[in-house]
Structure formats: structure tokens, C-alpha cells
Amino acid sequence: xxxxxxRNEIGALGRRAHDLTEAAxxxxxxxxxxxxxxxxxxxxxxxxxxxxxxxxxxxxxxxxDELKRNLYAILTVSDQFLPGHGLKSGADQLHAGALSQPSxxxxxx
Numbered sequence: 001x002x003x004x005x006x007r008n009e010i011g012a013l014g015r016r017a018h019d020l021t022e023a024a025x026x027x028x029x030x031x032x033x034x035x036x037x038x039x040x041x042x043x044x045x046x047x048x049x050x051x052x053x054x055x056x057x058x059x060x061x062x063x064x065d066e067l068k069r070n071l072y073a074i075l076t077v078s079d080q081f082l083p084g085h086g087l088k089s090g091a092d093q094l095h096a097g098a099l100s101q102p103s104x105x106x107x108x109x
Contacts, residue, residue: 002057010057018050041077048073068094 002010025043030036052070055063075091 004059007057007059011054014050014053014057018047018054021047021050038080041080045074045077045081048077068097 021043025040025047028036028040028043030040048070052067052074055066055070072091072095075087075094079085079088079091
């Protein structure tokens, strides 16, 4: 279990890192397939990882639907960096499973 002070500190640092990452992504001029696109996608991957951090440290039960969305995004973006490992296929299976199960609201707080 993580204490509230630590959770709050991690959350604050995560939000700051998220703000910086999103700003860097918006400022990056690369377009799909052009020079610097891979770098821009790495920034996007970092952004998705920070979304996962925010989901993981939230108090209460881990919201399965949100975790699935986080993992789907990470696997989808990561697929271009690890071709031949089936990450996109795994992401699609995760997404299909998320669509077939009803969403249950987080009742943990």
C-alpha cells in the first residue's frame, strides 16, 4: 500500500511530467513519415506511459476499462519500435475484449 503523501507527490510529479510531455509533443513539427516522426512518436509513448502512471496510482480499485485503454495506446505506439513482436495485434485483442465487457464504474473513490 502506498501512503497518501507519497501518492500525492507521485501524482503531482506525474502531472508536471505529463504537462511537459504534451507541450513537447505539440511543439514538435514532425509529420507522419517525415523527418523526426520517430522522435515525436517517442514523446507520444512517454505521454501514454504517464497516463498509465496516473491510472495506476489513483486511490481505490484500479479501473479496468481505463487500464485497458492505457495499455492499448502504449502497445499501439510501441508496435512501430518493435516490429514483428505482434504488439498491435495484442492491442487489438485487448481493445476487442474491452468492447465486449460492460464498463463498471470505479466505486473505490
